[in-house]
Amino acid sequence: MSLSILHPGLLTTVQDLGRPGYQQAGVPVGGALDAVALRVANLLVGNPAGAAGLEITLQGPRLRFDAGTLLALIGADLSPTLDGQPIGMNRPVWAPAGAELAFGAPRAGCRAYLAVAGGVAVAPVLGSRATYLRAGLGGWHGRALRTGDALPMGEPSPIGQRLLAELPENQFAISQATWTPGPQLCPVPRPNPVIRAVRGPEYGQFAAASQRALWEEPFAITAAADRMGYRLQGPPLVRLTDAELLSSAVTYGTVQVPPGGQPIVLLADRQTTGGYPRLAQAITADFGALAQAAPGQALRFREVTLAEAQALYLAQERAILALQRGIWLRFA
Numbered sequence: 001m002s003l004s005i006l007h008p009g010l011l012t013t014v015q016d017l018g019r020p021g022y023q024q025a026g027v028p029v030g031g032a033l034d035a036v037a038l039r040v041a042n043l044l045v046g047n048p049a050g051a052a053g054l055e056i057t058l059q060g061p062r063l064r065f066d067a068g069t070l071l072a073l074i075g076a077d078l079s080p081t082l083d084g085q086p087i088g089m090n091r092p093v094w095a096p097a098g099a100e101l102a103f104g105a106p107r108a109g110c111r112a113y114l115a116v117a118g119g120v121a122v123a124p125v126l127g128s129r130a131t132y133l134r135a136g137l138g139g140w141h142g143r144a145l146r147t148g149d150a151l152p153m154g155e156p157s158p159i160g161q162r163l164l165a166e167l168p169e170n171q172f173a174i175s176q177a178t179w180t181p182g183p184q185l186c187p188v189p190r191p192n193p194v195i196r197a198v199r200g201p202e203y204g205q206f207a208a209a210s211q212r213a214l215w216e217e218p219f220a221i222t223a224a225a226d227r228m229g230y231r232l233q234g235p236p237l238v239r240l241t242d243a244e245l246l247s248s249a250v251t252y253g254t255v256q257v258p259p260g261g262q263p264i265v266l267l268a269d270r271q272t273t274g275g276y277p278r279l280a281q282a283i284t285a286d287f288g289a290l291a292q293a294a295p296g297q298a299l300r301f302r303e304v305t306l307a308e309a310q311a312l313y314l315a316q317e318r319a320i321l322a323l324q325r326g327i328w329l330r331f332a
Contacts, residue, residue, distance in 0.1 A: 001067040003116065005149040006100065009061035014120050014139035014151070015113075016052040019128035023272040027137075029252075031130045033227060033268050033291035034111055036316065037075035040185050041115035043324055044072035044092050046160025046331070051119030052129035054145075056112040058294065060103025061145065063114075065095045070117035070156060070164050076109025076189055076292060082174050090186040093176040094167050109189030109292040117164070118154030132269060133227065162331040184319045189292035192218070195265075195282050196304045196312070200255060202245070202277035210237040214255075214280060218298040219263060225295045227269040232299065236261030239277055247273040253282030253290065255301075265290065265299070285312040 005012075015038065018031025032038040032055055039049040054061075060078045065071075073080055073089050080087050082099050095101065101114075122129050122140050131139025140149055156164070167175040180186060203211065219234035237257050250256065254266045256276035263279065267290065280301060282290060293299060304312075 001069070001118070001153040003069075003120070003151040003153055004064040004066060005061060005145045005147055005151070006064055007062040007147055008145045008149075009056060009103070010059035011057040012061045012145045013055050013131040013133070014052050014122055014129055014145075015055040015131060016129045017050040018130050018268065019126045019138070022126055026272055027126065027135075028132065028269050028272055030132045030138075030268050031128070032113060034075050034113065034288040036185065036288050036320065037111075037113045037291075038115065039320060040090075040181060040323065041072045041074040041113045042119070043320075043327055044074075044090075044163075044181075045070045045115050045117040046157045046163050046327075047115060047117065047119050049320070049324070051115065051154075052122065053113055053115040053120060056103070056114060058106055058110055060112065062103075063101045065097065065099050065101070066150075068097045069095045069153070070160055071095055071101070072115050074113050074115075074186060076112040077107040078112050079104030079107055080112075085174055087174070088176055088180075090180040091177040092163050092167065094164060094174060096173060099174065110294040111291055116153055117156035117160035121152040121154040134269065159327065159331045163327075166331070181323050182319070184316070185323060187288075189289070191293075192298045192300070193286075193289040193293055194300045194302050195286045195290055196309070197253070197255065197280040197282045197301045198304060198306055198309055200278035200280045201248070202239075203279055205239050205241055205277055206257070206279060207238045207240055210235075210239075213237065214301055215303050218300050220298045221293055221295050223295050227267055229264050229266040229270055230293075232263045232265060234262070237263060237279065245275050245277060247275045248278070250274040250278065251281075252287055253284070254278050255280040255282065267291070283309040283312060285309070285316045
């Protein structure tokens with residue numbers, strides 16, 4: 001079974017949950033920017049949560065399924081259609097052999113995630129199928145997808161086959177489930193999101209006015225935005241010392257401030273260490289909101305405590321586990 005690329009869209013890559021364990025060698029974890037969206041999409045087609053799917057950015061591709069396929073789309077609503085027929089987000093959908101998936105105008109969000117039953121079965125590199133574009137590593141030949149590519153797909157799991165059996169139509173017609181996960185796992189992406197964050201290690205090195213600005217002022221996402229991070233534009237953030245810093249670990253959501261005073265928020269393909277002061281750290285539960293923000297929008301940061309960040313993360317993980325268990329109990 002294969003998935004043929006008829007048009008690649010703006011930026012479509014193969015992603016899974018990344019390749020942890022190699023940061024000491026300078027290899028970032030990478031993986032899906034909105035990992036929760038990919039995990040949920042995989043569960044809806046009976047895959048392990050970490051199976052590889054497609055990350056689709058703003059302008060979607062046009063794809064053809066060479067065999068009948070169970071699919072799910074989570075994240076940005078990019079007006080998806082199958083053979084010209086609008087289909088729903090956040091649910092299992094059956095695409096018969098030869099069906100073409102296409103996208104129209106973005107309605108909400110920046111990145112959609114396509115999971116197919118059996119997963120996208122490209123060869124793993126360093127234990128992951130994620131595409132790391134800057135190094136040409138993983139995914140499909142280490143690059144974004146192009147017209148004419150044909151991606152192999154794995155075999156559906158028994159749960160995926162049971163999910164398919166529950167759909168109302170036959171194998172020759174498009175059909176989709178009427179149920180979806182709750183809004184906690186499938187939120188409608190909002191423009192100009194509020195991102196919750198904790199204070200970073202160098203927070204105390206910034207002037208009081210800059211500390212207040214971080215929590216009170218909007219920061220626009222500039223055109224210098226990619227999977228490595230967003231350069232933001234807002235009130236200059238002033239550091240009280242010119243002392244050099246030793247390069248230290250950074251992670252997804254780290255807010256660094258270069259000498260010019262305009263912050264950078266790092267994303268999945270960020271470098272593994274950095275020498276700029278770390279003013280704040282976005283919380284894990286809001287990584288999806290970060291991933292769904294687009295250039296031209298603005299971010300606001302809201303301070304939370306470490307305990308609050310941990311509670312929000314655990315609540316998110318419990319919701320994913322509840323969905324996984326519910327699907328397993330109903331369809332295993």
